[in-house]
Amino acid sequence: MEWKKELETNIKTAEGVKKALNWDLNAEDEEKLKNIIKRYPMSIPEYYLSLINPNDPEDPIKKLCIPSIKETDLSGSLDTSGEASNTVVKGLQHKYRQTGMILSTSKCAMYCRHCFRKRLVGQSDDEINNSFDDIINYINNHEEMTNVLISGGDSFMNSNEQIKHYLSELVKIDHLSFIRFGTRTPVVLPSRIYGDEELLEILSHYNKQKQIYVITHFNHPNEITKESVKAIDALKKQGIIVRNQTVLLKGINDNSETLATLLRKLTEIGAVPYYVFQCRPVTGVKNQFQVPFKTSCKIVDGARARLNGISKSFKYAMSHPTGKIEILGEIENNKILFKYHQTKYDKDQGRIMAIEVTDDQAWLPDVI
Known part of the structure; x- marks a missing residue:
């Protein structure tokens, strides 16, 4: 191929x-x-x-x-959202009640410099699934799980045979409503999708049994090219729903006009914005790409002011060890308003917090 x-x-x-x-x-x-x-x-x-x-x-x-x-710069952490503590079977994390996440590979088509899994991507298979039967057994025994995200690395760096194997087993599980693939290949190696009829046929076949979502990752308008649009179109033609997660990154998209242009164009091509994420304080990433909360809130608000309802339907959030926390915006007295969007612990469900932050603060402590 x-x-x-x-x-x-x-x-x-x-x-x-x-x-x-x-x-x-x-x-x-x-x-x-x-x-x-x-x-x-x-x-x-x-x-x-x-x-x-x-x-x-x-x-x-x-x-x-x-x-x-x-x-x-070695400041920061290699596991900023507590992935190790959420691993229930090797290669399977169950942080949120409704969602299982499979680490299917440590390989990517490109190693992004802002990657939050630098500890394993391109380096180690220590956390990667090597017993799919154990994962299937766990999912079968947890009916509260309504969806599975196949991640990595990049899930589309698995062979077509492996992707088919994952789908053939997961579609049999009645309590799963849909299946997601996390992949940046539409952005960095779009021919993986539009140039591989076998992959498209596999996705089309299993999409008829359970809805498949592709969650991709555009960060800048310059990544939206005729090739990447061709990859998105190829997925949509198979009935796949495409959503996009963007990370707010210093020097990349940290101004309202650039961010708004990106989100508007993504909506146009059918990769509807899903999340804009606060960059995590990862070792080797933190001081290069993180934007302080006070600045980032203004950037996101400015972008939203330039967008229509669909383009600004995303959540601006952070993946904290205790859950996905939506960053609502700055209020009085140097405080930022936060709300739990998804929680690891039931006690945090719907919890709203007004937290005072410093001018250069870009993350919350593990205990809040």
Whole structure:
């Protein structure tokens, strides 16, 4: 398949980046880049690399795929939302009563620099499912679970055979209403979708038995291209519902006009905005991409003011260890209003909090 050949040509080294972008890196900077790549692997499809404007030192696509020296900052955490504590079977997390999440692979078509699973993506299979029977047994025994998210890594980096196996077993479970795939391939390697008729046939077949959703991840308007639109269209033609999750990222989409343009265009192509997430304080990510609450609230409010009802139907939220918390906005006396959207603990259901924050604060403590 052509997309597999494309993956084989991914740029993975400092030398490859220099050559592809015609960079004049000095020896010191090249050595720094090599050391970062050793810690956090780099892998960039040539398609995605072609979206970079090499004449723009602040190009957002470049920041999303090429390491920065800021990744050497070791502040933050490698598990910011308590995923380890929510693992019930190897490769299956059950944090929210209605949802199971399967870590199906550690591979991605591209290793995003803001990834919140840097601890495993491209590096370790320690948390990845290796006994699907155990996962199916757990789901069968928990009828409160109404949906499953197949994640990773990138769920569409599984083989078609593996995707078919997941779907063939999950559609048999009566209490599951729908199945979700988390994938960034429509954005970074769209040929994985529009160029693979077998994958589309598999999705179409099982979508007739249970509704399939694809949750994808556009972060900047420059990622919306004729190729990525072609991938979204291919999914929609199979009856797949496509939703988008965006992360608010410093230097990428941290102004109201850019964010509004992104969300408006996503609505136009049928990848309706689902969440805008606060960037997590991940090691190697925190000080590079996080935007303080006070600033981010103004950005999101400004974007919403530019959008119609469908485009602004998203929740602005953070994935906290205790649940998904909606960030409602700033009120008086340096306070931000927060509300639990999904909860790990029943006691937090619907809870609203007015929390005083500092000017540079971008996350909440684990206990609130």
